[in-house]
């Protein structure tokens with residue numbers, strides 16, 4: 424029987440959507456059926472009985488998950504506690520050796536602790552991207568200020584900084600679906 428995976432996620436600027444698309448494509452290439460739900464615009468299924476795995480993730484903004492996937496966890500904690508679950512976040516700190524551990528604690532371990540019953544079989548910290556074209560004036564100024572402190576002196580600010588490691592993303596989803604599907 425074909426295995427089924429559900430990916431429910433939140434994204435503010437589209438980076439996480441692209442990560443989810445790559446996860447879905449990778450899993451589908453392995454013969455798994457994947458449903459993706461962008462929780463801000465789409466309704467998740469009312470039951471997860473038909474799924475072998477539910478993956479929940481979010482882009483991080485100002486130290487927080489987007490609200491929809493957190494609400495999704497809160498509203499479905501009973502069903503999720505009877506389902507195989509994996510979590511991921513997409514964030515800038517994932518690529519910063521000084522911040523990576525903090526990001527793991529704040530954006531993943533603390534969320535898992537907050538919801539007893541949620542027992543993810545895996546979780547992943549995934550590098551994000553800054554795409555200045557997508558931000559309004561205030562956000563662009565804020566992020567440029569934050570990023571400029573990390574640039575070597577004299578280096579010009581690029582219009583896009585992409586920390587996403589596509590090999591890591593494909594490796595994570597491959598291991599994950601292999602562990603539940605075959």
Ligand SMILES: Cc1cc2nc3c(=O)[nH]c(=O)nc-3n(C[C@H](O)[C@H](O)[C@H](O)COP(=O)(O)O)c2cc1C
Nearest residue numbers: 434435436437438439482485486514515516551552
């Ligand atoms: C206003 C703003 C605030 C951010 N705050 C954080 C943060 O606190 N920690 C972090 O690791 N990344 C932070 N980031 C980086 C985002 O997590 C990264 O851009 C990610 O790719 C966003 O995902 P999305 O495009 O799906 O919304 C921030 C980005 C923006 C634009």
